[in-house]
Amino acid sequence: MSTETTGWTTPADATVPLVDRLHGWVTTVDHKRLGILYILYALFFLVVGGIEATLLRIQLIRPHNAFLSPEVFNQLFTMHGTTMIFFVAMPLVFGFANYLVPLMIGARDMAFPRLNAFSFWMTAFGGFVLYFSVVGGYGLYGMATAPDVGWFAYAPLTAKTFSPGHSTDFWTLSLLVSGVGSIGTAVNLITTIICLRCPGMTLGKMPLLAWLNLAMAVLVVLAVSPLTAAQLMLVVDRYLGGHFFDTQAGGSAVLWMHFFWVFGHPEVYVLVIPAFAFASEIIPVFSRKAIFGYPVMVAATLAICFISMSVWAHHMFTVGMTSLSNTFFVLSTMAIAVPTGIKIFNWLATMWGGKISFRTPMLFSTAFLFQFLTAGLTGVMLSSAPFNWQLSGSYFVVAHFHYVIVGGILFMAFAAFYYWFPKVSGRMYDERLGKLHFWLFTIGFHLTFDCMHVPGLLGMPRRIYTYEPGRGWDVWNLLVTVGVLFQGVAVLIFVANLILSYLRGPLAGSDPWDAWTLEWSTSSPPPEYNFAVLPVVRSRRPLWDLKHPEDPDWKYE
Amino acid sequence: MSTPSETVKEADGELRWELPARGPVGMYCLIAAEAAIFVIFVVAYLFYVGKSVSGPTPSILSLPLFISLCLLSSSLSIHLAVGALKRGRPASFLAYWVLTLLLGAIFLAGTAREWRHLIYEEGLRIDTNLFGTTYYSLVGLHALHVTVGLLLIGTVAVFTFLRKVQQEHAGHVEVLSLYWHFVDAVWVVVFTVVYVIGR
Numbered sequence: 001m002s003t004e005t006t007g008w009t010t011p012a013d014a015t016v017p018l019v020d021r022l023h024g025w026v027t028t029v030d031h032k033r034l035g036i037l038y039i040l041y042a043l044f045f046l047v048v049g050g051i052e053a054t055l056l057r058i059q060l061i062r063p064h065n066a067f068l069s070p071e072v073f074n075q076l077f078t079m080h081g082t083t084m085i086f087f088v089a090m091p092l093v094f095g096f097a098n099y100l101v102p103l104m105i106g107a108r109d110m111a112f113p114r115l116n117a118f119s120f121w122m123t124a125f126g127g128f129v130l131y132f133s134v135v136g137g138y139g140l141y142g143m144a145t146a147p148d149v150g151w152f153a154y155a156p157l158t159a160k161t162f163s164p165g166h167s168t169d170f171w172t173l174s175l176l177v178s179g180v181g182s183i184g185t186a187v188n189l190i191t192t193i194i195c196l197r198c199p200g201m202t203l204g205k206m207p208l209l210a211w212l213n214l215a216m217a218v219l220v221v222l223a224v225s226p227l228t229a230a231q232l233m234l235v236v237d238r239y240l241g242g243h244f245f246d247t248q249a250g251g252s253a254v255l256w257m258h259f260f261w262v263f264g265h266p267e268v269y270v271l272v273i274p275a276f277a278f279a280s281e282i283i284p285v286f287s288r289k290a291i292f293g294y295p296v297m298v299a300a301t302l303a304i305c306f307i308s309m310s311v312w313a314h315h316m317f318t319v320g321m322t323s324l325s326n327t328f329f330v331l332s333t334m335a336i337a338v339p340t341g342i343k344i345f346n347w348l349a350t351m352w353g354g355k356i357s358f359r360t361p362m363l364f365s366t367a368f369l370f371q372f373l374t375a376g377l378t379g380v381m382l383s384s385a386p387f388n389w390q391l392s393g394s395y396f397v398v399a400h401f402h403y404v405i406v407g408g409i410l411f412m413a414f415a416a417f418y419y420w421f422p423k424v425s426g427r428m429y430d431e432r433l434g435k436l437h438f439w440l441f442t443i444g445f446h447l448t449f450d451c452m453h454v455p456g457l458l459g460m461p462r463r464i465y466t467y468e469p470g471r472g473w474d475v476w477n478l479l480v481t482v483g484v485l486f487q488g489v490a491v492l493i494f495v496a497n498l499i500l501s502y503l504r505g506p507l508a509g510s511d512p513w514d515a516w517t518l519e520w521s522t523s524s525p526p527p528e529y530n531f532a533v534l535p536v537v538r539s540r541r542p543l544w545d546l547k548h549p550e551d552p553d554w555k556y557e
Numbered sequence: 558m559s560t561p562s563e564t565v566k567e568a569d570g571e572l573r574w575e576l577p578a579r580g581p582v583g584m585y586c587l588i589a590a591e592a593a594i595f596v597i598f599v600v601a602y603l604f605y606v607g608k609s610v611s612g613p614t615p616s617i618l619s620l621p622l623f624i625s626l627c628l629l630s631s632s633l634s635i636h637l638a639v640g641a642l643k644r645g646r647p648a649s650f651l652a653y654w655v656l657t658l659l660l661g662a663i664f665l666a667g668t669a670r671e672w673r674h675l676i677y678e679e680g681l682r683i684d685t686n687l688f689g690t691t692y693y694s695l696v697g698l699h700a701l702h703v704t705v706g707l708l709l710i711g712t713v714a715v716f717t718f719l720r721k722v723q724q725e726h727a728g729h730v731e732v733l734s735l736y737w738h739f740v741d742a743v744w745v746v747v748f749t750v751v752y753v754i755g756r
Binding site: 197199222224225236237249255 | 578590601683691
């Protein structure tokens with residue numbers, strides 16, 4: 001392995017005082033360091049949001065439990081949802097995109113490095129503002145309160161009358177601030193991918209990860225902006241006495257729902273498309289085959305992007321829309337399953353006949369395929385308006401979207417962690433701990449979220465802080481909570497694996513997986529400038545061409 | 558521009574590799590995001606037209622034709638300014654640039670005058686009714702963008718007076734002009750929605 005790196009783990013670092021090293025991290029504009037900051041930030045909040053979920057589940061472990069008060073329960077599910085979406089999932093997505101996209105397209109940094117740093121610190125500040133509500137909600141003199149309006153904060157709950165104090169203001173401002181950061185990063189990613197690709201990398205030769213992150217960034221620009229606009233309106237209502245969502249003055253609560261879900265549903269695809277991106281890089285490498293149907297994968301992604309902008313009101317079937325609107329949103333929601341299904345078939349076809357090696361990243365990817373399919377199927381069930389009328393607002397819906405976010409997105413995020421850990425840290429993770437993490441987490445996941453569907457079907461509403469015994473919900477809730485234990489232990493093992501491997505793992509070398517994309521052509525960790533000489537590519541798998549000059553890809557593409 | 562090379566050309570001439578400059582692409586993305594924000598405010602305005610339960614209605618508005626004309630002309634003047642800088646004529650750049658600044662300032666002053674009239678003579682404030690809320694939010698959001706644009710244009714003007722703006726900065730200045738064209742285009746929509754359809 002090349003030792004002339006100027007990365008962040010060189011022995012030279014040891015002589016630099018800690019304060020200077022920290023100063024280096026705070027003032028950095030390097031896309032790799034910012035990527036790492038995003039990811040560490042997300043991991044921190046993953047633990048925070050996980051603890052909140054654990055507390056919620058302890059409260060629901062048996063009927064008439066008095067572990068949490070109803071008020072605290074409301075605050076915890078609001079904070080859990082907001083934290084997990086905005087301060088875990090989004091920073092994870094942006095962190096990986098930041099780190100990987102410039103490396104994979106053969107660039108030396110993002111298009112706007114300082115905007116990149118600005119965006120990260122805005123996101124970081126957003127999380128701080130959200131949690132500052134715990135001490136700042138009613139001022140510092142005691143009555144600490146977190147936001148308690150739910151993560152989609154339906155009007156008129158957010159009106160001054162129903163949310164006195166400042167807890168809702170902290171929620172609004174936190175999303176406003178982090179939204180600015182998200183838009184900044186998205187603008188940066190799009191510009192980087194369009195303007196900084198290395199010579200020879202036409203759009204048709206870009207790694208799928210770059211393509212999918214381009215699609216994700218476009219969705220962020222189109223979807224997070226409406227949320228920002230809606231939050232501005234809420235600020236006008238709360239601070240300037242406006243009437244946007246004030247039903248007393250003719251304002252409409254339903255308009256907030258539309259504005260929120262115009263953001264909220266594309267947001268699901270903002271989070272899941274990067275998960276697709278990881279799968280499209282990891283599955284081929286561990287199947288030892290090129291991705292099946294590259295152009296179709298790109299087309300399906302763009303189709304998902306396009307359709308995802310017109311499915312939002314399937315969150316609102318129970319509100320009472322016209323039957324024309326209902327029909328439209330039923331059909332568009334069912335239609336989006338088609339390109340998604342195409343992707344699943346493509347990943348399966350990539351594995352088919354391949355020489356599959358089930359290392360930890362591949363284990364997580366395989367589980368992702370199965371679980372994401374299941375999540376998609378309950379999604380198609382819920383897209384049918386009459387079925388939705390029955391189950392909207394029940395634990396069935398909670399189980400469905402956790403199946404997407406945990407079973408799909410988080411599983412692929414874990415796969416990505418293990419796959420790129422050697423590149424980022426320069427060291428190999430511990431395979432045994434990785435496999436233990438996988439099996440414990442998979443068992444815990446299925447225990448929790450498979451079982452969660454049943455009380456939903458039996459009529460258990462979401463967001464209730466306790467329930468009556470004897471409705472058939474008791475055993476299921478117990479099992480759901482037991483599953484959390486497995487997941488918690490698994491995440492601890494994961495974090496321990498990261499720390500121990502970073503400190504003591506064997507050196508990984510620049511290309512431990514015998515992979516094909518450009519990030520594996522530079523040292524691990526990559527030097528600050530990424531590539532001493534800008535690479536020139538001729539196919540979708542430049543490293544394959546390099547390793548197999550007798551049979552290069554560009555002859556066939 | 559003091560940027561990393563946006564154009565890579567192989568020495569042997571086999572591969573010519575040129576990609577778009579990052580400035581305009583970044584600005585177009587920002588414009589897309591801003592447009593999405595304006596769409597939401599426009600939708601809210603149209604959705605609430607005629608739904609106020611009390612207070613003044615949009616019929617109190619009068620067409621701001623003169624200031625609209627000023628703002629739209631400023632698009633032409635900034636275009637001419639950028640063209641002058643590209644051709645290396647700093648004096649004519651400065652003249653057109655200051656003209657743009659003036660036209661924008663007239664627009665902003667006109668808006669201020671209109672708001673003063675609405676607040677003190679018609680009794681319409683942002684908390685009066687739905688019309689007030691949506692009107693001041695939409696027109697105010699646009700005015701905020703004009704203000705930001707004027708601050709940026711003013712900064713460039715100061716640097717021009719200090720003789721710091723040269724022909725090689727035409728790319729930067731052009732990115733700013735894209736933003737200004739967007740602000741003008743938004744006004745066409747706001748004008749149509751608020752003063753033509755909504756009245």
